[in-house]
Amino acid sequence: MENLTFDLAKSSLRELNQLLHKDAKDGKLGKVTVLNPDGAHNIAVGLDCPVEVEVQGHAGYYVGGMNKIATITVMGSAGTGVGENMMSGKVHVKGFASNGAGASAHGGLLVIDGDAGLRCGISLKGGDIVVGGSVGSFSAFMAQAGRMVICGDAGDALGDSLYEAVLYVRGNIKTLGSDAQIEPMSQADLDTVADLLAQAGLKHDPKGFKRIASKRELYHWNVDANQEY
């Protein structure tokens, strides 16, 4: 196992991703430090081995997308779609994340220390997301499975058309989306929040979080609703 520094100012992104797909998968690489990301798109996408990647700066779109097993840390901010469609492993953004963070993630853990933009966790399918700051509007829209812990505030229409994903919010919720409701925190919920906060390295009292889940009123067509929900 070898640790390596890769400078994106000197070599191409394709070379980096080929290295992470091939050499890393052969078990040759322990940790890869990426210098001068300068907002490049698609850094460390589609990884499928237990390599560790540290991005020293701001990443562009889709960093850590489709991740499996690998651990990816972005020391700066991340553009649209960080950790999109992640399957397993961990993606950690130390700064803020733009829109669509963790969209449709099937598994793994996405941690954003700062704020996340709009549509965070949209269509979440089983992954876990912890946001140290606030999330923008339409977060967790149609989220099917998985959990989101939001330590700050949530914007408009949080959890609109939720399926079975569960959201925990510590701050204010501007508005809940259709079919989302605040529910009491059970012991299992407190344990879940404590566990996810510990994994994210954040210190908050789980008792300070609200649970948001689906009312399940949109699961079946209601002819008497006159299209109003």
Add this chain to the structure above:
Amino acid sequence: MCGIVGLLAKKPALREKLGELMVPMLIGMTERGPDSAGLAVFRDPLAESQRKISVYSGLTEAGADFNWQGLVHDLKAHLGATVELEAKGNHAILIMKADPEIIKRWIKEHHPKLHLLSTGRSIELYKDIGTPAEVANRYNFKTLKGSHLVGHTRMATESAVTPDRAHPFTAGEDFCLVHNGSLSNPNGIRRMLEPRGIHFETDNDTEAACRFLEWRLREGDKLELALQKGFEELDGFYTFLMGTPDALALIRDPFACKPAVVAETDDYVAIASEFRSLAHLPDIKNANVFEPAPEEMYVWKI
């Protein structure tokens, strides 16, 4: 898509390097907008009685060989107007101590294919089809000096790829706007403005937003109030970046469909669609980098 970029120098020394810092920003947005590019730069205003007009000859038969000196001569002969000329290829800046509307009317009448890009005491405007690098070279953007500027790289979706449909758009004096996105009600805006005597030059959706906001400013709204009315009237996807003689202003639609990122230091405020275009700026590692929120107004003064 489309890329937007903006740069405002907080310190006088940086005004000398405005163009030099901007060119990599513009070229950085080539993937978002490879078909046309443009830029408006705001400089120290001319005296109250003076105006400058940016003019484009690329649509005339002579193109880049347009006889600018002949135009200046004719303006003197027919209108008695003394006009200073700064010409480069298909672009010229005419500086005059006369009512610019009289000059513009004469130009439109006698050279209908000359395209009038901008009018004002501060603004100079360049736009053309071609990649951002080609357009930047064509007009030597790297030598531009000024307090702030607004740039755009275009990937056309709502109207054809022609020089007059490239951004920035202008209306009135010393106001310009660039747009990433697409409006869904530009024709409604247009039908509302045209009976008020506001004339449109293209079928482009961005022109409707530009003329709407400039109309509000001309009606006496402060910039913030005009932008608030923009939120109410303009429907669609947008990140708008606007330039006035003393400010850059940015707004995003409520769904934040189109990106924007800001980097601010003690020396400058830089705005781009993506961080890629900001990465080269001096001291960027210590800049305050943030994403402007949807439906918020951001106004940076020089």
